[in-house]
Amino acid sequence: MLSPGEITKKISEEYDRKREKARERESTIQFKKRRREKKEQQSNHQKTCEVREGKSYETAVDMNNNICSDDICEIPPPQTEQTCKELIPGVEYAYVSFDLETTGLGNDSEITQxxxxxxxxxxxxxxxxxxxxxSTSAIALTGLTVAGSQMYKEGEPVPSTSTSEGLTNFLQWLSSIHKPVVLVAHNARFDANAFCRALITNDMNGDAGKVIQGFVDTLSLFRKERPGLCSYKQTDLVKSFIQTDYNAHDAASDAKALLQLLTSQNFSEHILLQHSFSFDSYISLLHYHEMVQKNSSSLMCLVNNKIISKMIMTRIAKSGLSFSHLLLAYKRDSQHGVLRLLSENTCEGKPRVTSNKKNHWKPLLLH
Incomplete structure (x- = not known):
């Protein structure tokens, strides 16, 4: 039954002032508008999650026995566009010059040497x-041909092995260097593309990532560090800087010549790393491009029927969505499912594809 002391009175008065200010702030139009927007955002997020994750996102889902595979199939969240990352300095890398000969120039080309x-x-x-x-053009350059299970070089038989065994042997050879390896190639994007696709096809990219840290492109390196040259072909660079010829379009000779060329220029590691890209980031980029290509193929029917433009198709494909994902969203919410999916915010706060609320997504799925 004691009366409150001075400190208690001051604290009570401070609490009263704060409550009064809060009531004044909450009574303003701006506060009410913002509260309504937050509730709408929260509701939209909840409904978008239900569209993406299906029945598995609903409450008491374990009590529902009438669930099919489509109900629990999860639509992927927004994908971020992949880019190649430079190698980090401060690591004692082993720079190994590297070259490939292939069956052609396409993405589906296979390694021959x-x-x-x-x-x-x-x-x-x-x-x-x-x-x-x-291909005929590759034969003209490399002289490599195949008859049955025998490979020939300029008509002479040469020992060869399967792609899987050849990649295994190469990784074992690189492991014997006992340092993190960086493969240096002229126009490295081409060689890295063929090499990494072969690793992925043979399920060896995990093992390769333990040995290979990345790639350095000497084509972009010489274009920047030695500007004004008439040609940046490797054969012409070798002639210009070390005054010698070699057996071009033979992978072993190309690699040795590139090593001599780099040694003659004595580029610092800082400069080399400016023209590098990491192995892991390039593998991720290939997986991303494969996903975009598959999604784009599934969405081409909408472009051909003039339901969406190629630009929108590309955005949808890059966000990780295929035509089957759009159908699934429509099945879960025929009124707003597709729009909720396409307007879902990314981690950057931007719409996944578009936030356009025009009612042109319904005919997209009726076809």
Whole structure:
């Protein structure tokens, strides 16, 4: 039954002032508008999650026995566009010059020869027997042909092995260097593309990532560091800087010549890393491009029927959505499911594809 002290009175008065200010703030139009917007955002987020995750997102889902596979199939969240990342400095890398010969220039080309060179005359060469026909243009350049299970170089038989065994042998050779390896190639994007696709096809990219840290592109390197040259072909660069010729379009000879060329220029590691990209980021980029290509193929029917533009199709595909995902969203919410999915905010706060509320998504799915 004691009366409150001075400190208690001051605290009570402070609480009263704060409550009064809060009541004044909550009575303003701006506060009420913002509260309504937050509730709408929360409701939209909840409904978008229900569209993406289906029945598994609903409450008491374990009590529902009438669930099919489509009900629990999860639509992927917004995907971020992949880019190649430079290698980080401060690591003692082993720079290994590297070259490939392939069956052609397309993304589906297979490796026919791997060549590599490292300091102290350490070199590697291996012919790989492709499963598909070598293109006429590739034969003219490399002289490599296949008859049955035998590979020939300029008409002479050469020992060859399967792609899987050849990649395994190459990774074992790189492991013997006992340092994190960086593969240096002229126009490295082409060689990295063929090499990494072969690793993914043979399910060896995980093992390769333990040995190979990334790639360095000497084409972009020489274009920046040695501007004004008439040609940046490797053969012309070798002629210009080390005044010699070599057996071009042979992977082993190309790799050795590239090593001599780099040694003659004595580029610092800082400069080399400016023209590098990491192995892991490139593998992620290939997976991303494969996803976009598959999604785009499934969405082409909508473009051909003039329901969506190619630009919108590309946005949808890059966000990780295929035509089947749009159908699933429509099945779960025929009125707003597709729009909720396409307008879902990314981690950057931007719409996944578009927030346009025009009613042109319904005919998209009726076809």
């Amino acid at each position: 791997i060549g590599a060179a490292y300091i102290h005359d350490k070199s590697y060469s291996q012919y790989l027997l492709p499963s598909k026909r070598i």
